[in-house]
Amino acid sequence: MELTVRELSKHYKDKKAVDGVSLRLTEGINGLLGANGAGKTTLMRMLCGILKPTAGSVALDGVDVSNEDYRAVLGYLPQDFGYYPDFTGLDFLLYLAALKGLSRPHAKRKSAELLELVGLADVGKKKIRTYSGGMRQRLGIAQALLNDPRLLIVDEPTAGLDPKERVRFRNLLADLGHDSIVLLSTHIVSDVEHIADHMLMMSEGHIILDEPWDKSRTDLEQLYLEEFGGEGE
């Protein structure tokens, strides 16, 4: 399984948000580090097919991002995770499951499983407005997993979470990278340094680091500081 990105660019009037990015990603956790404004979110939105690139292509095993079959195996948790505050967690998952084409019995079973997985089973029938920030993020990852995605894209998933929730979230993601491509974007080094199998670093719309990552390495923070001058931590 391979996600292939070729010469992907997004240019606005006076800014090149993403400029000629080429990547090949395989199964495992792929960390994408970059300071705020580096172009990570723009890149991820193009990888999800919700933002049209100015140039370039994205394909998963040869299936183009614009193809329905691509979306069928894609899971996405955006940076600003929007939700319906008056829906219950369970209703929210069932609604998105319907959008993803899951049958009603399958959707019910899968939603219950995922609520259990992310530790929200006991609050599944409570309205989302009563959830904490961490609980909402976990609900976000649950919705991204509804269709058993082969490609999971999560954008700054730990933003706004307390340290305990961050660790919990990180462990959850680490488990998901065994048989799917997980692309995890963050500007916090500790989110990815011990779970990533492959490390990408992005600055001013360009990929400046693209290499397999040894989880025992301890110089990621140093690399990051050299590039971004401590903007992330």
Added chain:
Amino acid sequence: MKNLGTLFRYEIKKIWMRKLTWVATALLVVVCVVNASLFWWTGRGANGFQFTYTSEDGTEYSAFLTAYDQSTREGKNGSKLNGQVWDEDFFKVIHRSLPQVGENSFQLNSYLYLVDPTYFAPVDMVWTLGLDPDTVTAGEFYQARRELARSNLAGQELTAAETSHWEAQAKKIDEPFTYEYCKGAKYAIARLQSVAIILPFGIAAALCGVFSEERRDKTGPILFVASKSRFPLALAKTLAGSLTAGGIAAAAVATTIATELILLGGKLGFGTPIQLCEPQSGLTLSVGGALLTMSGLMVLYSVLCGGFVMLLSAIGNSTIALAISFLPGLAMIYMMAWGHPTGRWPDWLPYNLISSQSLYNGHMLGPLEIFQSGAMLYAVIAIVLLALCWLCWRRWAIAGR
């Protein structure tokens, strides 16, 4: 189109989760109750008339009756004639039952209000046709009604095709009429006109977020990535919005009709010919048929309004901007309502069509009568607006802006 039913259910839920939807609907229902009961409230005031009647044996009856009192007395005995056929025998019974007061209509009116209101409805109708209740025959009654209908059509400057159509229709009207007390239904028909004016407010409040909420609450990215195809979601939104608009219209219409029926005698009178409400009408409709037709038009009109509101919400994402852009449309409706009675504005506009005047309107659109053409027109415009909703929303959804 998998899971369309589930998506539709959740879209309905999203619309009705908004407090504004509930507030707008509740407010609309209250306004409909007030609008339908205006007569009941204002008729109780000091304005009225002193009625006096002296019977043949010299007994004097006198009372000051407000408009409300008069209406109550009409209604109290109005249903006594239910089921009676207005044939020659019926008019003979009227002659025998009414006092001989000559041409003194005040005396007869006073008799009907103060002594026995049973024959109020036929006498009132006979007077409307310019006849004398003491001598009128069934033949004269129906002839006068046909003349009234003809002169009404002649005043509308119809084409030859329209005139021949209505002449043919007139022959289909069943005579003699079988009566049912129908004042509540008659008032309900009259009140629907004002409901058509206030309805767009409720629809706008309820549906202003249907296609714009994803932009406001940032759920768009998740929804668009989740859906294999965006069409079922757009269709579910469109159907949910249309059903809500139709439901709100149905609630407003039902409230109006129910209020009138409760306040004005409680008898439906749906089976009686429309000519007993509007004698100049050439339609082969019953009162119930007319109410049902207008209610149906109102629902279609509300779907059209819903389509317009949803289109605005698909184009922009600001509720305030939506409200502002909706105002010119509403202003036009008000201009139609207050500034330009039927004649200067096209007949098929809601204010003219959903009104008692449309029951004797002779204008046609091609081969279609005014109700048929109105229904077709509203349905077609609604479908076009709903299709445009999809196109505008799709443009935004795919571009990811």
